[in-house]
Amino acid sequence: MASVEFQNVTKSFGSFNAVSDISFKVADGEFICLLGPSGCGKTTSLRMIAGLETPSSGKIMIGPDDVTHLHPKDRQISMVFQDYALYPHMNLADNIAYPLKVRGESVEKRHKRAKEVADVLKIGDLLQRLPSQISGGQQQRTSLARALVYPSRVYLFDEPLSNLDAKLRLEARGFLNHLQRDMGMTAVYVTHDQAEAMALATRIAVMDRGRIVQFAPPIEIYRRPATTFVANFVGNPPMNMIPVEGIVESEQLQLRAHGVLVRNLPLSQGIKAALGKGAALTLGVRPEHLSMGTINDTNTLSGNLFANENMGPEKLVTFERQDGGRVTARIFTDDMVETTENVAFTFDGAHATLFDAEGKRIAADGERPL
Amino acid sequence: MRLSFGQLLARxxxxxxxAIIGILFALPLIWFIFAPFNARAELGIAIPDPWTLQNFMTVFGNGFAMRGLLNSLxxxxxxxxxxxxxxxxxxxxLSRSSIPGKSMITYILLLFSSVVSGTAAMVPIFLIVSSVGLMDTHIAVILVFAGGLxxxxxxxxxDFIDGIPKTYEESAMVAGASPVQAFFDVALPVxxxxxxxVVVWAFVNIWGSFLIPFILLRSDDLMPSSVAIYSFYSEAGTPIVTLLAAYSLIYSLPVVALYLFVSWKFGFRFFGGIKA
Structure with a gap:
């Protein structure tokens, strides 16, 4: 295993910058997720680690080596592709053992090793089959087996679970998590699924338009999203974002908007600075932090019922404020919502996240690391 | 479902x-199968009476024609x-590299290729082959065909390679293969x-072609079957139908055999990528 480091890496295709000037370091044994919408540069970044793309400028290090211009075969890495890239003319044993074949191992040795790995992944009985004769989940595990069959410094995953159906995806995700705990591998994992990133990563790099917006452990990404973009991207359903007007009354912050009444939040240095530039702020509240209340509560969000979706253990209640903005609350099914037109939800002031006019999170005074 | 009278009539x-069109197309083939075994074959269809291999014996005795089959091969x-x-x-x-304007290259080549092996280019081809000093050689014929096809x-x-995911070779290279290894181990089999x-198509094209070998070759012992078939015409230019029929059947067998072999071995199907 080894570390991976990006030093001011830019990759442009013509005049388009797929990745612009990003720097980050993945420590030895870390599991990093590159998370972002399509076209944010996450796959390009991964392919540059693999050597399948060459940076336009900047440097990429694996361990102590500068690999910026090294051919993929000389990097001692393995990669799992989104489409699995299993060779259709080889049976599973030869597919899994292919990396050993190019390393000049004997047939007996490589088939023995392929069998060992396949047994761990529970595809040991299928080794004589062709890739077209096995299911999607088995194909996925075969491509994983091919990545694990030889010693590798870094494991790269390019949306490896996105072609699986929902149930298999959860199972495979759990297995990858187990594998990471077991092997302590250095891994870079590309995904657009925030739940996958939250579940697997030791740290998540959220990317947007070729840049890293926030690089932090999952819990920090979730609790302290650096920008409105991150807040919108992480969480299911995502954080409610409400444009509000901030007013200072008796040294405390009050927030006002249609259907929004938030009283007596602490007035931090950051908020003072933000209010100095104008009263427009954005209030972020996670759906799971909302609970049923009345308009007389300290902090309320209210409006007309828009949708009431029963998810089994929980309910998603969406209501529309007077100005048309929608807010979603996630409540336990026991807290029944009466089918009244007007609903009101309340939340703890500590769960309010505030963003300034530029969309950056405003830190509270004396915030400690999570 | 009941058909109205009009619909029934139309059907x-x-x-x-x-059926009539089908029969029209079948007639030459039926002739082609019967005539070689008929000692008195004419241009009309007749069931051989008696069946004979005499035509084939005569054809096998024609050294020029037999040599032609080898030359064709x-x-x-x-x-x-x-x-x-x-x-x-x-x-x-062309498929994998990022040469600018690469599709333009293919289209221009495609456009010119119809000229290169076509009749219009015969004079320049003749002059080129002649000045290179390859006139009357197998190599000349092979090169000109290759250029045209x-x-x-x-x-x-x-088009076929474009349809194959690049990730095949990429995964091979990440796994430690050189580009050449990735090509031979992974890309080529797919x-x-x-x-x-392409092999079948090119074979059929060269096997059946008359003009190019006719113009580029002079010696009798280099002529392919498509030219040698003219030895079954009389001095006056009328075909000796019995022998022509027998030779035609022999001449067509390699192509039929190739088709059968390929469809048995490969089945004319495509692997393509694995559907996810």
């Missing part, structure tokens, strides 16, 4: 028309190997059904 009419196999090998490498490069072969194969199509 019967259509079937009858289709030399020229076709030579041309096919050249076309398949060169087209595979060229199409792979290559662009189309490249076009077919490039491309093979496409190459087979």
């Amino acid at each position: 019967i009419g259509f079937s009858a028309l289709a 030399i020229q076709s196999v030579g041309g096919v190997i050249l076309v398949a090998a060169a087209a595979t490498l060229a199409a792979y490069a 290559l662009p189309t072969a490249m076009f077919i194969l490039r 491309i093979r059904p496409g190459i087979v199509v």
Whole structure:
């Protein structure tokens, strides 16, 4: 295993910058997720680690080596592709053992090793089959087996679970998590699924338009999203974002908007600075932090019922404020919502996240690391 | 479902028309199968009475015609190997590399190729071959055919390779293979059904072609069957139907055999990528 480091890496295709000037370091044994919408540069970044793309400028290090211009075969890495890239003319044993074949191992040795790995992944009985004769989940595990069959410094995953159906995806995700705990591998994992990133990563790099917006452990990404973009991207359903007007009354912050009444939040240095530039702020509240209340509560969000979706253990209640903005609350099914037109939800002031006019999170005074 | 009278009539009419057209196309083939075994074959269809192999005995005795079959084989196999090998490498490069304007290159080649092997280019081809000093050689015929067939072969194969995911070779290279290893271990076996199509197509084209060998060759012992078949015409230019029929059947067998072999071995199907 080894570390991976990006030093001011830019990759442009013509005049388009797929990745612009990003720097980050993945420590030895870390599991990093590159998370972002399509076209944010996450796959390009991964392919540059693999050597399948060459940076336009900047440097990429694996361990102590500068690999910026090294051919993929000389990097001692393995990669799992989104489409699995299993060779259709080889049976599973030869597919899994292919990396050993190019390393000049004997047939007996490589088939023995392929069998060992396949047994761990529970595809040991299928080794004589062709890739077209096995299911999607088995194909996925075969491509994983091919990545694990030889010693590798870094494991790269390019949306490896996105072609699986929902149930298999959860199972495979759990297995990858187990594998990471077991092997302590250095891994870079590309995904657009925030739940996958939250579940697997030791740290998540959220990317947007070729840049890293926030690089932090999952819990920090979730609790302290650096920008409105991150807040919108992480969480299911995502954080409610409400444009509000901030007013200072008796040294405390009050927030006002249609259907929004938030009283007596602490007035931090950051908020003072933000209010100095104008009263427009954005209030972020996670759906799971909302609970049923009345308009007389300290902090309320209210409006007309828009949708009431029963998810089994929980309910998603969406209501529309007077100005048309929608807010979603996630409540336990026991807290029944009466089918009244007007609903009101309340939340703890500590769960309010505030963003300034530029969309950056405003830190509270004396915030400690999570 | 009940058909109205009009619909019924239309169906019967259509079937009858289709049957007549079918018979029209079948007639030459029926003649082609019966005539070689008939000692008195003429241009009309007749069931041989008695069946005889006499026509074949006479044809086998014609050294020029037999030599022609061997020459056809030399020229076709030579041309096919050249076309398949060169087209595979060229199409792979055109598909996988990022040469600017690469599709333009293919289209221009494709346009010119119809001229190169066509009648219009016969004079320049003759002059070139003559000045290179290759006149009256197998090599000349093979090269000219290869030049004419290559662009189309490249076009077919490039389309085929474009349909194969790049991740095959990429995963091989990440796993430690050099580009050459990745090509031979992973890409080539997947491309093979496409190459087979090109091989059959090129073989049929060269095997059946008359004009190019007729113009580029002079010695009798280099002429392919397509030219040698004229030895079954009398001085006056009338065909000796019995022998012509027998020779035609022999001449067509390699092509039929190739088709059967390929469809048995490869089945003219494509692997493509695995559906996710």
